[in-house]
Amino acid sequence: MHIGKRAIVIGAGMGGLSIAKALVDSFEEILVLEREELTSVIAPRAGIPQGRHPHSLLPGGTRALSDLFDNFPELLRNAGAKVTDYGKRMRFEFPGQDALPEREVGIEIHICTRPLVEAVVRRCVRTHRDINILDRRRVTELLWSEDDHAVIGVRCQTRGGAVESYAADLVVDASSRGELTLEFLRGIGTPQPPETTIGVDYNYATAIVEFSGWQPEELTILTFPNAPDSTRMGVLVKREDDRFFATLCGRGVDSPPMEWEAFVEFASTLPTDTLHRTLKKSRVHGKIVQFAFQESRRRHFEEVEGWPRGLIAVADAVCRFNPVHAQGMTVAAMEAVILRDILVARRGSANPLERLMDELMAKINPVIDNVWRLAALPDLAFPDARGCRPHDLGEALEYQSQLNKAALLDHTIHKLLLEVIGLITPAEALRMPDVVEKVRSLSRS
Ligand SMILES: Cc1cc2nc3c(=O)[nH]c(=O)nc-3n(C[C@H](O)[C@H](O)[C@H](O)COP(=O)(O)OP(=O)(O)OC[C@H]3O[C@@H](n4cnc5c(N)ncnc54)[C@H](O)[C@@H]3O)c2cc1C
Numbered sequence: 001m002h003i004g005k006r007a008i009v010i011g012a013g014m015g016g017l018s019i020a021k022a023l024v025d026s027f028e029e030i031l032v033l034e035r036e037e038l039t040s041v042i043a044p045r046a047g048i049p050q051g052r053h054p055h056s057l058l059p060g061g062t063r064a065l066s067d068l069f070d071n072f073p074e075l076l077r078n079a080g081a082k083v084t085d086y087g088k089r090m091r092f093e094f095p096g097q098d099a100l101p102e103r104e105v106g107i108e109i110h111i112c113t114r115p116l117v118e119a120v121v122r123r124c125v126r127t128h129r130d131i132n133i134l135d136r137r138r139v140t141e142l143l144w145s146e147d148d149h150a151v152i153g154v155r156c157q158t159r160g161g162a163v164e165s166y167a168a169d170l171v172v173d174a175s176s177r178g179e180l181t182l183e184f185l186r187g188i189g190t191p192q193p194p195e196t197t198i199g200v201d202y203n204y205a206t207a208i209v210e211f212s213g214w215q216p217e218e219l220t221i222l223t224f225p226n227a228p229d230s231t232r233m234g235v236l237v238k239r240e241d242d243r244f245f246a247t248l249c250g251r252g253v254d255s256p257p258m259e260w261e262a263f264v265e266f267a268s269t270l271p272t273d274t275l276h277r278t279l280k281k282s283r284v285h286g287k288i289v290q291f292a293f294q295e296s297r298r299r300h301f302e303e304v305e306g307w308p309r310g311l312i313a314v315a316d317a318v319c320r321f322n323p324v325h326a327q328g329m330t331v332a333a334m335e336a337v338i339l340r341d342i343l344v345a346r347r348g349s350a351n352p353l354e355r356l357m358d359e360l361m362a363k364i365n366p367v368i369d370n371v372w373r374l375a376a377l378p379d380l381a382f383p384d385a386r387g388c389r390p391h392d393l394g395e396a397l398e399y400q401s402q403l404n405k406a407a408l409l410d411h412t413i414h415k416l417l418l419e420v421i422g423l424i425t426p427a428e429a430l431r432m433p434d435v436v437e438k439v440r441s442l443s444r445s
Contacts, residue, residue: 007168053323
């Protein structure tokens with residue numbers, strides 16, 4: 001049963017596409033407006049500069065996308081994604097200890113590039129006749145009815161410069177930056193949402209590398225920094241074209257180089273020599289690209305008084321996570337599942353769109369809280385990271401290090417740790433008394 005005629009989604013990125021599917025059956029028509037040209041070519045696009053860097057779709061993300069799209073894992077595999085058990089062919093190198101051993105944990109992870117994940121999701125979305133993706137349309141303004149205190153549509157500009165207006169019962173800001181929403185709130189005299197930030201100042205450099213006559217066994221190698229002494233980290237991730245992404249990160253003024261020999265040399269300064277040894281056997285394909293990420297940012301839209309009807313924001317527009325933890329696409333998909341369920345539960349109510357943003361924020365905040373805390377812990381381990389430190393940070397970091405060590409020795413803890421990192425199980429599971437006791441006793445052995 002429909003609760004409205006038309007919903008508009010701003011942006012056909014990971015959040016926008018997932019949300020479009022969540023709106024099917026609740027609206028007669030869903031219009032996705034995307035500023036870029038969308039083609040069938042699976043390649044990074046300008047509007048998603050992060051698409052040139054590795055993107056892990058965590059197991060929790062595959063699960064959420066499978067909830068939205070039939071046969072999603074199969075479609076991803078058919079499109080070229082590699083699949084492995086999360087405990088095998090994945091080398092986790094936590095600081096100050098051996099890499100986690102290879103053990104089957106019964107959780108699948110799909111490995112491929114960001115453009116491939118997005119292309120598969122977009123194809124799924126396009127199969128719905130009620131969803132229409134209009135590309136080359138940059139939304140410039142939200143339309144407002146003061147009398148109804150409601151957003152009633154959007155104005156956009158086409159690539160050719162024409163101005164178009166579309167009416168809607170619901171507008172979803174999935175533009176990543178969320179500037180349209182902030183600007184709109186300013187325009188109607190509503191205060192901006194308070195924000196929580198963690199300044200991390202990560203500098204990424206990514207090379208696409210290939211090996212001849214040999215390939216690393218692992219689909220992913222993750223070498224974490226040894227905070228606070230070493231700030232550098234690196235990853236190697238297989239791509240669907242059988243090349244690998246090699247990404248190195250530094251913080252603050254420390255930027256991984258763009259020149260290949262120096263890039264490989266930088267890898268020799270990581271806490272382990274795994275990536276350096278591997279990169280020495282590879283050759284670079286194309287240019288090394290950089291990305292700078294200053295801060296994780298969470299907008300507390302739930303605290304905005306007098307939120308207008310007919311408008312919600314999702315995904316990075318609400319919370320942008322430090323990308324080194326690979327959580328953003330997963331959270332976006334989880335939010336879409338939550339929104340779908342809220343809308344289904346509202347069917348038949350007299351005013352189904354009333355205070356929708358309030359309910360959405362109330363239901364996605366526990367998800368965001370979990371992910372935010374998971375990322376904040378390692379991020380705040382660096383003394384120069386900017387942000388409010390929890391009073392028990394030292395104890396939490398100490399426990400995290402014991403957990404990593406316990407995962408070396410114990411299959412159950414290993415599995416639980418990966419479930420939490422993979423956003424399948426909330427982190428509080430790691431604080432259950434029996435788990436804490438086991439971790440403490442294992443870390444003493
Ligand atoms: C370097 C880097 C690495 C990352 N690695 C990972 C990872 O490993 N795993 C993971 O899960 N996440 C990762 N992320 C995060 C992930 O990319 C984002 O969380 C995710 O894309 C958020 O989805 P979104 O829909 O909010 O934004 P996006 O996916 O960025 O999509 C926004 C879309 O809106 C469009 N748009 C913007 N403004 C307008 C407008 N005015 N009108 C019309 N269209 C508009 C854009 O063109 C774009 O298509 C990484 C991020 C970075 C920066």
